[in-house]
Amino acid sequence: MRLRLQAAEFWNSKISEAHFATKLQMGFSFWLFIDRIIYMKKEILLGDEAIVQGALEAGVDFVSGYPGCPSAEIGQGFLDIAKENGIYAEWSANEKVALETAIGASFSGLKSLVNMKSFGLNVCSDSLFPLAYTGTKAPMVIIVADDPSCHSSAQSEQDSRGYAYLSRIPVLEPSDPQEAYEFTKVAYEISEKFNTPVILRITTRVAHQRMPVQFKDIKIENKIFKKGEFIKDYKRFSTMPPRVLEMKKELLEKIEEIKQFSEKSSANEAIAGSSSSGVGIIASGVSYLHAREALEELDLKLPVLRLGFFYPLPVKKIRDFIKPLKKVLIAEEVDPYIEKEIRIIAKDANLKLEIFGKNVLPEIGELNQGKIAFALAKILGIKYENPKNAVLDLPRRHPQICPNCPYWFAFTAIKKSAPEGTIFGGDIGCNMLAGVSPHNIQDYLFSMGSSIGIGHGVIKSTNQKVIAIIGDGTFFHAGIPALINAVYNKSNLLVFVLDNRITAMTGLQQNPGMGKNGMGEEAPMLKIEEIAASCGVKNIKVIDPVNFRELSDLIKDFLNKEGVSVIISRRICALLEKRQSK
């Protein structure tokens, strides 16, 4: 007789989901095989760490991603524990490759997770849209971390929720680490049920929020990575026309079904309140917490609808919520997506409803309880004053490259050696600090790898000299196609690669130039000078930037050469050196 015992869960006690093999003989003897040990735990977790826990509990097999702020702790969290948990994890060369890697895993039957910051979604969108069409085979969750207020982001104040409309992929929005943990599991449930990827959209104040989280800590004894199998299914995995339009039809039908799921999901929750004023609040993400806090402060008990589903929205639930109201405040950060949807829903449900959103809350920057309290006071016609404090004229303390950073030498040499009027192309990573004092050598800054692409455009359009300044991680991420383009189209660009042997800005993650992969294993070391040579670059030189005079002469020399030149300024990141010496 074989019995499978599904164990109950108790606080702080060791419980096993065990397989018992019992054998009834004269007496009683049995063998106990334990393969999963579950502890119920309550611990302070960072939002990013809570997502790792949720995915472990959901049984994730395969993790890929690209480090960015504020999502880097997710990928790192998996890499640190991958081996002992029988998980495959990697830092991919960029987000597009990361997503495609996970698609391969999903099609082979493995449960996957992809992690990236906001702009990563732009990079991977080319494969994201067809993925919505084919759907997943094994479940996949894509974590995207936005950064309202651009605390750690250049480029743009991106609200990645907009991708839901472009791709028709469900988007969930947790407000705190506990929800980040729960919603990760819900996301896997949706993905499994509907064969669709699900995006979990977090923001800095969720990713980097800490709180006590109640979770199941699963210890899997001796788990080994279990390989899947790719079972050929052309009709399912290939978007070749005319199949592609059939797929679109299937996708639209799928979204209708997911709408029903959204209506029933506890991720969307109406918190009852007193409606004597006829005012209610609809909030999403961390704005929900700020809204609750604002109500406490103003001592109000207004009803609140918390939307954990951004897409598809629970339209019936929203309709029921707004029906009895006279006024509603939509508290969402950055873009007014939900507000626009509610304006449409209100046309059927409550034509007289006054809708407040971006007319009382800012469209730029993150929200807080003060901004929401101020908006509520306006709507309710009550008095609320922000405290008036002394206004100081202290200049900002800008971030700096670290003491002993090799970039000090490189930036100084570039600034001193480049002739008057040279254009300096900036790129993403620590190297963007070239743009601040004391160096101030940055004439444009866009996206990963763009120093080279834009630099080529300037070269072709003018008689000016351009130095594109780019880091090693960024070069591997998106610099290579731009370099190929510059060579092929006969540019005179100077590409200055700051090779500090690591992806430093986001907290020291491995990259293809290091000879180590994300899990810390030995890996092939890709040499930037060899890549440049095979891209057809004729003038290439690797130099240690502490050799100031030599570097200075080299910059002057290469700026006058025909064709594309590449200088690789190679010296280890000061933080990495310090860490290695510990």
Add this chain to the structure above:
Amino acid sequence: MEKPFNIIIVGVGGQGLITLNNIIAKAAFNDGYDVKTSELHGLSQREGSVETYIRFGKKVFSPLFVAGKADLVLGLEETEALRAVRFANPKTIFVVNKNFISYDQDILQDSVEKKLNSLIAENLRLIPASETCKKELGKEVVSSIYLLGYCISKKLIPLQAKSVLEAIENIIPEKYLELNKKAFELAENL
């Protein structure tokens, strides 16, 4: 405690704000409170201004609080403490390390201290934590733990010393534990 207790830690990237943040959060959790914190990583860490929010109490919704709502400002650097006056109300206590990290030649330690004194007046506790830790323990790096010890012993943070010590043991790596405990206890005898 009816309303959450609001702490903001301010300093310069690289001063160990997040470790201090985590110790206080864990101690609040040990004392049975609900707690939330918010911090920034990445670009802001590279010697720029850094602030972390900690809130604990019976129930905490938001990890942030706004201007005028701080109960305590923990300043690891004087200029950054001055910048935090926007979080202050007339009751806010400022515990500030007498430590100045220059970043602009027009801003002098003397004028920053004068301004702090005039704006915060009797609520300012300017503590020579860096200097004391260097002298007594040979390491300046534990000055933030020393400041925490000061806050706990003077009851400026309503948490039990036992819970904080437990949190320190939990969070600080074995190698540096004794040094950190010493720094914490050193301030108790002030």
